[in-house]
Amino acid sequence: MNTVIRPYGDMTGDGMVQLSFTLPIAHDKRAEGAALQLAAKMGLEPAMLVHAKPMGEGFTFFVVYGRVHHLVDLNQVVVVERDYPVLGAKEINTMVRQRLRRKLSVVGACIGTDAHTVGIDAILNVKGIAGEKGLEYYREFKVVNLGAQVSVPDLVERARAERADAVLVSQVVTQRDAHLHNTREMSAAFREAFPPERRPLLVVGGPRFDELATAELGVDRIFGRGTTPREVASYLVHALARPRKAA
Ligand code: B12
Numbered sequence: 001m002n003t004v005i006r007p008y009g010d011m012t013g014d015g016m017v018q019l020s021f022t023l024p025i026a027h028d029k030r031a032e033g034a035a036l037q038l039a040a041k042m043g044l045e046p047a048m049l050v051h052a053k054p055m056g057e058g059f060t061f062f063v064v065y066g067r068v069h070h071l072v073d074l075n076q077v078v079v080v081e082r083d084y085p086v087l088g089a090k091e092i093n094t095m096v097r098q099r100l101r102r103k104l105s106v107v108g109a110c111i112g113t114d115a116h117t118v119g120i121d122a123i124l125n126v127k128g129i130a131g132e133k134g135l136e137y138y139r140e141f142k143v144v145n146l147g148a149q150v151s152v153p154d155l156v157e158r159a160r161a162e163r164a165d166a167v168l169v170s171q172v173v174t175q176r177d178a179h180l181h182n183t184r185e186m187s188a189a190f191r192e193a194f195p196p197e198r199r200p201l202l203v204v205g206g207p208r209f210d211e212l213a214t215a216e217l218g219v220d221r222i223f224g225r226g227t228t229p230r231e232v233a234s235y236l237v238h239a240l241a242r243p244r245k246a247a
Pocket residue numbers: 113114115116117118119120122123129168169170171172173174175203204205206207208223224225226227228232
């Protein structure tokens with residue numbers, strides 16, 4: 001199998017990509033020229049402007065389409081591979097009963113100023129997402145969903161009160177790296193508040209996290225776009241059943 005690939009646009013291997021961005025300039029001919037200059041500097045050669053639309057006063061949104069000459073070597077791609085099986089609800093409940101001999105306690109929240117609760121609700125609430133029910137549906141899980149804009153001290157206190165096995169945090173807003181700052185603050189607070197063997201598993205999720213950044217952010221697992229509740233429930237039973245690495 002060929003492990004070196006290039007983008008596909010109109011024909012295999014033609015290297016064509018589409019890119020969108022906004023420039024802080026009103027829409028006119030010069031703005032369109034500026035967008036093409038940026039595209040050329042980014043290596044799109046030749047580049048075509050396929051869409052330009054004013055975005056409020058003094059801003060224009062662009063879509064450009066052009067050829068890149070870069071190659072991707074699939075042998076050099078590093079990703080987080082799932083190291084546990086995705087199980088059904090019945091198997092998950094059985095594992096909790098057998099391994100913990102009590103309910104698995106989960107506390108979830110959006111922290112900081114983040115009010116995007118749809119993602120954490122999709123994972124925790126019964127209604128779930130993508131045809132899967134959320135963790136509340138699992139008979140052996142006890143779920144507390146604290147909702148939006150929860151402060152880190154409140155989260156730590158509630159996790160302690162609920163004897164949480166796992167704390168699930170959602171971060172969607174990434175402006176000024178808020179998701180990274182908030183996650184680091186959260187993981188530091190849990191490390192300070194709990195001895196290593198009593199600390200809940202720390203799980204964060206959101207569409208713009210790098211799943212490889214667990215060590216850097218001080219969490220046990222990161223889940224990204226398109227995560228489903230069953231993946232999370234399976235991870236939790238898997239992780240709580242094995243001895244914890246000191247992080
Ligand atoms: C709905 C929405 C809102 C709603 C939120 C309602 C609510 N109760 O959640 C409202 C209108 C309130 C809102 C407000 C704002 N929003 Co908004 N919003 C969105 C929107 C359109 C959809 C987000 C969403 O619901 N996705 C669907 C869910 C299911 O997907 P998800 O969050 O990715 O979750 C999945 C995974 O990521 C993962 N996951 C997520 N969390 C977790 C947690 C755990 C533990 C696990 C395991 C997995 C997991 O699993 C989920 C299911 O698969 C996005 C744009 C977009 N299309 O994504 C903008 C967006 C997120 N919003 C944005 C912005 C800027 C704002 C505001 C600042 C706007 C403003 N100027 O006021 C405010 C901020 C409010 C605040 N204080 O947070 C920006 C963020 C940009 C950035 N770089 O950060 C976006 C990207 C829009 C944009 N393109 O500019 N928003």
